[in-house]
Amino acid sequence: MDQAWLIVGVGVLGLFVGTSAALAFRVSERSQRGVPPAEPERNGVDDDVAALLAALRSISVLLGPSGEILRAAPAAYSDGLVRNGVIAHAPLEELIEQVRASGRGRDRQMIIPRSQVPGSDRLAFDVRVAPLTGGRVLVLAEDRTAERRVEEVRRDFVANVSHELKTPVGAIALLAETAADAADDPDAVRHFSAGMQRESIRLSALVQEIIELSRLQAPEREVDFVEVALDGVVAEAVDRVRVEAEARDVTVVVGGEKELRVLGDHALLVTALRNLLDNALRYSPTGTRVSVGVREMEGIAEIAVVDQGVGLSSEDASRVFERFYRVDPARSRETGGTGLGLSIVKHVAANHGGEVRVWSTPGRGSTFTLRIPAAENAQDSTSSPIDRAPAPGAEGETP
Numbered sequence: 001m002d003q004a005w006l007i008v009g010v011g012v013l014g015l016f017v018g019t020s021a022a023l024a025f026r027v028s029e030r031s032q033r034g035v036p037p038a039e040p041e042r043n044g045v046d047d048d049v050a051a052l053l054a055a056l057r058s059i060s061v062l063l064g065p066s067g068e069i070l071r072a073a074p075a076a077y078s079d080g081l082v083r084n085g086v087i088a089h090a091p092l093e094e095l096i097e098q099v100r101a102s103g104r105g106r107d108r109q110m111i112i113p114r115s116q117v118p119g120s121d122r123l124a125f126d127v128r129v130a131p132l133t134g135g136r137v138l139v140l141a142e143d144r145t146a147e148r149r150v151e152e153v154r155r156d157f158v159a160n161v162s163h164e165l166k167t168p169v170g171a172i173a174l175l176a177e178t179a180a181d182a183a184d185d186p187d188a189v190r191h192f193s194a195g196m197q198r199e200s201i202r203l204s205a206l207v208q209e210i211i212e213l214s215r216l217q218a219p220e221r222e223v224d225f226v227e228v229a230l231d232g233v234v235a236e237a238v239d240r241v242r243v244e245a246e247a248r249d250v251t252v253v254v255g256g257e258k259e260l261r262v263l264g265d266h267a268l269l270v271t272a273l274r275n276l277l278d279n280a281l282r283y284s285p286t287g288t289r290v291s292v293g294v295r296e297m298e299g300i301a302e303i304a305v306v307d308q309g310v311g312l313s314s315e316d317a318s319r320v321f322e323r324f325y326r327v328d329p330a331r332s333r334e335t336g337g338t339g340l341g342l343s344i345v346k347h348v349a350a351n352h353g354g355e356v357r358v359w360s361t362p363g364r365g366s367t368f369t370l371r372i373p374a375a376e377n378a379q380d381s382t383s384s385p386i387d388r389a390p391a392p393g394a395e396g397e398t399p
Contacts, residue, residue: 058140059125061087063096065135079123080114081141089113095129096137105130109144124148168203172196225263227375230294230301233266237273238292241281249286252277256294261375262301264352269372272348272356275341276305276368283309283366300354301374306367312360320358321346345370 053060054073061082062071069085076082080089087093089112099106107128114121126142175196182188238252245252262269273292280290288308295302312320321342342356345368349356352372360366 056140058128058142061139061141063087063137063139067093067096070136075143076141078114079141079143080112081125081139083116087139092127092139095127096139099129099131099137100135103131110141121145165203165207168199171199172203175199225265227261228264228266228269230260230262230269230303231258233269233273234292234294234303236270237277240270240274241277244278244281245290248281248284250281250284251289252292253289254292254294256292257296258294260294260296260301262352262372263375264372268348268351272345272370273303273305275345276303276356276370279341279368280305280307280309280366283307285309296374299374300371302369302371304367304369306365308365311362311364311366312358313362317358317360317366321356342368 053062053071059075059079059081060071060073061069061076064070067086069082069087072082081092082088087096089110091110092112095106095108105128107126110125110127111122112125114123124144124147126144128140130138130140132138175192179189179192179196182192234254238254241252277290277292284290284307290308291304291306293302293304293306295304345356349370349372354370354372357369357371358366359369
């Protein structure tokens with residue numbers, strides 16, 4: 001970044017020192033309307049300097065002696081720094097005046113609303129304002145909004161993890177203390193020991209899913225793409241939830257196209273589908289069924305998991321893939337849910353170049369569809385016409 005500042009300084013110095021004629025800038029009519037010009041007007045600005053400013057990652061704004069906009073990058077308009085031909089953010093304008101008065105450059109972090117509309121996005125910038133010759137001022141702004149949001153997500157994640165771990169750890173400690181006090185009562189000891197075992201299992205599952213999610217989100221995480229048979233993925237995932245399904249008296253039915261293949265990681269795909277099945281079983285009433293439908297559509301392999309459970313409201317459906325989000329916290333505690341399963345599904349899908357969708361209506365069940373690009377040399381389906389029916393819920397139809 002320091003090299004960039006040096007290059008800009010040298011370029012601007014060559015522009016203003018080596019030129020005896022005054023620069024005649026004017027603001028275009030489009031700029032006066034708050035719209036960036038299609039081609040920035042140079043009006044005597046050296047083409048190399050203009051090209052240099054345009055090539056910088058930072059958003060550049062060149063101001064004249066009276067505060068007029070001589071040149072502004074298009075992003076300065078779209079990101080709300082310049083509006084109607086003037087600096088749109090009062091604290092930034094104050095910083096510019098301080099630089100004019102002191103003759104020394106200054107740096108500052110600023111949060112700037114993208115527009116005047118209430119509730120509009122607020123963008124985070126690292127701003128540097130530097131004085132030039134002739135009363136001119138150069139503003140460079142580096143957009144840090146993405147980094148800021150990542151940091152906020154990280155802090156929220158750590159806070160949520162701490163809270164989620166505290167619950168089972170505290171429960172185990174309390175149960176152990178109570179069991180010790182009831183040492184002379186074998187029945188009570190067995191009861192509290194069973195509770196400790198349940199909380200230990202829950203804690204173990206939570207830690208394992210936190211580790212898995214952190215691996216999926218790691219920047220260096222790369223999927224070893226090989227051809228994966230979806231028949232094997234579905235069979236293994238269903239087998240892993242068979243015991244729980246029988247305990248809940250829920251029937252798991254598999255149908256759809258056969259011999260479909262995708263490029264990806266077999267273990268990760270099994271984990272994603274197993275999490276979808278776990279979620280479906282957790283919210284399915286006794287005596288109902290969960291269906292798994294497979295199909296290929298326009299080069300995308302779809303695995304739809306359909307349940308006959310309580311369903312989701314539109315608000316819940318829009319948030320179910322958030323980490324630690326629970327539609328019914330009390331039910332999640334009862335069933336052992338961690339609140340991370342669907343977030344893991346989302347990241348597995350993203351790592352495979354795909355996505356996961358949800359369709360749901362309160363009281364009519366839910367359909368979660370995992371969509372992964374099919375392998376180009378996937379074999380033609382040999383399933384029957386009935387098996388080749390569209391995966392239920394994949395296009396929003398009622399399950």
